[in-house]
Amino acid sequence: MEGALVAATRFVADKAVILFQLDEKLKAMTDIEEKMENIKELSTIIDMVIEDVESHTLNKDAVKDWLRKLKYLAYDLEDVMDCYNTEALRRQRSSISSFEPVRDFFSSNNQIVFTSRISDMIKAVTNSLDSILRQKSFLPNLPQSSGHMPLNPYRETHSRNSFDVIGREIEKDMIVGMLTKDDDDDDDDDDDKSSHGTLKVITIVGMGGLGKTTLAQLVFNDARVKDHFESSRMWTVVGAEFDPAKIMKSVLELATGASVNISQIDLVRQKIEKALSGKKFLLVLDDVWNEDATKWNVLKPALTCGARGSKILVTTRSQQVSSIMGSSNTTHQIQQLSRDDCLSLFQQFAFGDEAVDQNLMEIGEKIVKKCGGVPLAAISLGSMLRITRDEPYWSSVLNSEIWQLGNKEDKVLAVLKLSYDSLPPRSKKCFAFASLFSKNNRMTKDELIKLWIANGFVSSEGNFDAETVGNRVFDDLVSRSFFLLVPSQDVTKCTMHDLMHDLARSVSADVYCNSKQDSVKHIGNRTYHLHIYLANTSKVTRALSKKPLYLRTLILNYVSLNADQLELVFSELKYLRVLELTGNKIKEVPTSIGNLIHLRYLNLSKNRIRVLPDSITLLHNLQYLYCHHLRLTHMPCGLARLINLQSLSFFAAADGAGACSIIELEHLKLHGEMKIQFSENFTNYSCGGRKILKNKHINELRLKFNCSESNDKDMLDDLCPNSSLKKLSICNYGSRQFPELLIESQLPNLVEVCLKNCRCCEHIPPFGNLQFLKKLELHKMNAVTQMGAEFHGFGGFPSLQELYLDRMDDLEEWSESDYADELFPLLKTLFIVKCPKLKSMPRLPRIQYLDISYCSGSLLSCVGRLTSLSVLRVEAMDDMTSFPNGCIRNLTSLTAFEIKGCKQLQCLPGDEMQHLEMIRTLTIDRCDNLASLPSEVGCLGSLCFLRLRVCLLSGSEEKFQNWQKGVRIRDIWRRESLGARMHDSKSSDYNQQKAVNMIEENLQEDQQKLELRVFEMEVEITCLNEALLCAFSEKEEALSRNEFLNSEIEALSEKLGTAGSEIKSLKEMVAMAQRLVESESVLKETESSMNSVLREKEEMGVQFADSLSEMEQKNRYGHLKRKLSWRPVKN
Incomplete structure (x- = not known):
């Protein structure tokens, strides 16, 4: 043991000798370049010493203090080297730049200034090194290391998420039984009772690391639980801060599917009661720490509004929490x-x-x-x-x-x-960086890797660029269970187990600080990474007053920044590598931003900035620039000076003095995602055939032209994106033809294509030849009259899975192809919306989901041969009085059938519907003239859910109750019975109130549906501020094509700033309808007046829907497919 101890400490002692030698060399040298070589060697040695010392168990304060100072010195050395390299880069760029010259930092005068500055920095680090080495006396007392792990860098690793949960089946079944048990058998339980039934709280208790959350997830996703709580299942993470108001808002958002921006807690409670009233729900409160019974007593009444059988499932480490929230016979102690x-x-x-x-x-x-x-x-x-x-x-x-x-x-x-000690040094830094974000935060993989790169944790190795190396580090951290992958639609996201987060905070103490878990007093002069989220001006002022002058990372999200604070950030925090200022209402960026010479990552998105200062082009180290969702009129001239720029999220192309020419993009080494938007007055379409983007590895490109009928074709041809492009979106394209780039399929790797508002184009490129195309969206292609062989090409869309045809007003024919062997062999999802002249479609052998809205009823005659169809949704077929013969008979695989807003529909084909052997859900909504359901519907043995709303169906509810026992009949709302009840209300207060309640419930449900649609459209937007800013970024397009949307945006701009969007307009409209219903005059109206109110409500939905349809959002209809909810409404 003694020999091992000596061996473990000899390494550090040997390195201390080398540090002494380097220290003496630095003092003796006079040449800056020689000193810098020794600085690099010194930095490497210090990193090795830090790694070795950290691998020991450090119990002595003296050792910890010595290590902390050594880390500070390592940061200082990086700053010296970065400053030197940056000045050298400026000098190199100044000598070769073909643009207007920048100031020469290596002129005779500035050379002296620069040398003096570097010399002072070197002197400071040598003084620090002297001080550290004088404290070396404790080195022989370092404890024994557990040894370094011999690594095999090529050994394959796997994500934790790919492994099955082991040993929890019995416990899962026990808790599932507690959740699904009939409450009639539990009358003796110590439950919390409400006027609507019983609310039971079940707790899973156990120490950290036993798998409480994992067990709760198994239960939550169990098929028995899904079926039992079909109305509503909700999951929210509580954490250490048990804030009843915050939890109520979270529950309301989960219940309605819409963002909540209400400060009055009583109003939130009322809305929860309306949203959950009559529903049997399951709510999971994960990771609860609260042991204060008064806080639980504030929250509890708001949750006792559901139907009998509603349950709350709690995970906690504390028995006290279990005692407060549940009862002894509803507590499950998770077993080892x-x-x-x-x-x-x-x-x-x-x-x-x-x-x-x-x-x-x-x-x-x-x-x-x-x-x-x-x-x-x-x-x-x-x-x-x-x-x-x-x-x-x-x-x-x-x-x-x-x-x-x-x-x-x-x-x-x-x-x-x-496990942490066994990580490679760079992986340790990358893991510790995650402590900058709060517990349970979902981190996006790509953004996390870019932040690592900007901080220098990850760099290129051999033939692998930094992002490739970063991906390997991320995947390794996932495979070792430091990160946990979480489900996400388009991007990879991760989170951490709370104990892993505790570990990250432990190993990063004093260096990292986030406002969610640290108070301002924890910010110090040597805080290197700071994250402040949703804070007021005073908190930001207190944080910055701590003078964290060595900050490398500063992330300020949705805080109020004044001009003085901005100036302090840009002028004094001169060592910043990462600066993120999203959603902070910033109108102007100070010119002092040019002082941040170390900056690699700059995110100014979702602000009110119209112009970026020219000084931004002095940031020669800048690698990532995010400026989307701003109001930029142009880009600063000289952007090509940013020779290290790799990612530019947005480029505003404009003419005029001071505007950056689009040609400058040719000189940048860009990759990733990019949007180019052409200003209204842009006319300079001549790029001299430069093929600007040909050598750029852009994988997602969005082009927004200005609807001019000029030279969009030439500009698209000159842009010439690289063949590696995977996603392409073209909006407001004004030319009549597309360039050869698309016609000849020169972008063979495209996976997604979206053409929107290309009004003059008469022909769609032969996208069928694209072997990897999985998703195609065509919106407002008004000049296209037919799609056939030219569209299908010779390939016939071999990989296409989703197709959207939207508002193609003159499309008449969609024919088969004589060239392709088989059309659309993998197509699963098809939306056809507002194509009123379309009468036919080709055979689709594997189609599963079909949505036809606002089209001619004759189009449905082609549906009968789509035998693989699983979900059919038909809406607003205004000319259809009955389904075409043979339309439904062969749809034997159909599981869900929804008919909505077909106001002329008079009957359903009962003789054909009896063949729907697999149908589980049937929805009929707002079919005003549908008088009855065929008797064959009652004989469908597989039918589980029947939903009837606003239909003139005759017969009593007893008729439906005599149908199959397993059928759950919901929302039977027949206008004739409602009108009768309103008439009877003149003599019956009870019936009067019942009618009001029914109206309120249906209005509430419509409100929830509309809000749910808004939420789905804004799934990438984290708060209402972002939604409004996104609206502003699309304002120019909206003004030109939708006066209603323009007036809504202007009104919201004046009244709400960034606090809301059309969501509030929707809520006001629905609230107005509710107030009208609640008034005495409405109660006394006849059935005709009630129909009038309903029509008015529908028109509100129409207006709101059409305004939203003009916004450019990603995956507009992908969310509709999952939710089967509201669709755009006809003008």
Whole structure:
């Protein structure tokens, strides 16, 4: 043991000798370049020393203080090198630039200034080094290291998310039983009762790392639970801060699917009651820490409004929490895994699909025994040991001193720290950076990697660029269970287990600070990374008054910044590498931004900025510039000076003095996503055939022209995106033809294409030849009259899965193809909206989801041959009185059938509907003239849900109740019965109130539906501020094509600033309808007046829908497919 201790400390002692030598060299040198070479060597040695010292268990304050100072010195050395390299880069760029010259920092005068500055910085670091080396006396007392892991960098790793949960089936079944148990059997339970029924709270209790959340997720996603709580299942993460108001807002958002911007807690409570009244819901409150009964008593009444059988499932580490929120017979103490289950879990993570090494497994069994049945410990150690097959290292883990800790939770944290110590140095930095974000925050993989790169944690290696290396680091952290992947539609996102987050904060103490978990007093002079979210001006002022002058990362999201604070950021925080200022109402960027010479990452999105200062072009280190959702009129001239720029999210193309020419993009090495928007007065379409984007690896390009009928074709041809392009969106294209770039399929790797408002184009390019195209959207292609062989090409869309035809007013024919062997072999989803002249469509062999809205009823005659169809939705077929013969008979795979807003429809084909052997859901909504349902519907054995709304159906409710026992009949709202009830209300207060309640319920439901649609359209927008700013970014297009949208935006701009969008207009309209209904005059009206109110409400939905349809949002209809909810309404 003594020999090992000496070996463990000799490394640091040896490096201390080298540090002494380098220190003396630096003092003796006079040449700046020679000093810089030694600075680089010094920086490398210090990083090695830090890594080795951190791998020990540091108990002495003196050692911790020494290590902290050494880290500060490492940061200072990086600043010296970065300053020197930046000045050299300026000099190089100044000598070769073909644009107007920048000031020469290496002129005779500035050379002196520069040399003096660098010399002062070097002197400062040598003084710091002297001070640190004088404290070396404790080095022989460093404790023993557990040894460094022999790594196999090529060993394949797997995401934790790909492994099955082990050993929780019995507990899952127990909790599922508690949730789905009939409440009539529980009358003796100690429950909380409401006027609507019983609310039961079930708690899962256990120490951190046992898998409470994992168990709750298993239960939440169980088919039995989904079926039992079909009305509403909600999940919210509570965390350490138990704020009843915040939780209520979260519940309301989950219940309605819409953002909530209400400050009055009583109003929130009332809306929750309306949203959940009569519904049997399940609410999961994950990770609850609150032990204050008064706070729970504030929240509890708001949740006792559901139907009998509603449940709350709580996960917590505290028995006290369980006692406060639940009862003894509704508490489940999560068990430790059995040794066999724990061993199986460890084996999965340690060996995966590889053959098990029996010698290592023997050691593994002993390690698992010490894990004490804690799954997180087994997962963490298995993930760590997966990348090495070195027996001595496995043995060192088995014999580690961490197993001597008495407290089991401390032991788990020590296990996680052991896994952290085994990480490569750069991975440690990348993991620690995640502590900048609050617990349960969902981090986007691509953005996280760019932040790592900007901070210098990740850099290029050999033939691999920095982003490729960053992806490897991210995937490695996932495979070792430091990060957990979370479901997301278009991008990869991750979060961390709360114990992992605790570990990240522990290893990054004093260096990282986030406003969600740290108070302002924790900010110090040596805080290097700061994140402030949703804070007022005073909090930002207090934070900046701490003078964190060494900040590398500053993220200010949705805070109020004044001009003085902005000036302080841009003028004094001179070491910033990352600056994010999203959603802060900024109107002007100070010219002092040019002082931030170290800046690599700048995000100014979602502000009110119209002009970027020219000084931004002095940021030669800048790699990522985000300026979308602004009001930019042009880009600053000289953008090509940013020779390191790799990502530019938005480019405003404009003419005139001071505007950056689009030609400057040719000189930048851009990749990733980009949007180019041409101003209204843009006329200079001549780029001299430069092929500006040909050598740029842009994978997503959005082009927004200005609707001019000039030379859009030439501009698109001159842009000439690289063949690696995967997503292309073209809007407001004014030319009559597309360039050869699209006609000849010169972009073979396209996966998604969107053409919008290309009003003059008569022909669609032969997209059928694109082998990888999966999604195609065609909107407002008004000049297109037919789609056939030219459109299908020779390929016939071999990979297309989603197709959207929207508002193609003159499209008459969509024919088969004589050239392609098979059309659309993989097409699953088809939307046809507002194509009134279209009468036919080709055969679609694998179509599963079909939505036809605002079209001619004759189009449905083609549906009968779509035998693979699973979901059929028909809306607003105004000329259709009945379904065409044979339309439904062969749809034997149909599981959901929705008919909505077909006001002339008089009957359903009962003889054909009886063949719908797999139908589970039937919805009939606002079919005013549909008098009855065919009797065959009542004989559909597979039908589970029947929904009838606003139909003139005759007969009593008893008729429906005599149908199949398993059918759940919902929302039977027949106008004749409603009118009769309103008539009877003249003599019956009870019936009067019942009619009002019915009206309120339906208006409430419509409000929820419309708000849900808004929420889906804004799924990428985190708050109402962003929605409004997004509206402003599209304002120019909206003004030219939709006067209603323009007036709405202007009104919101004057009244709400960035606090709301059309959502509030919707709420005001629905609230107005509710007030009218509640008034006595409405109660006394006849059935005709009620119909008038309903028509008025529908018109409001029409106006709101058409205004939203003009906004350019990603995946506009993808959300409609999942929700089967509201669709655009006909003008």
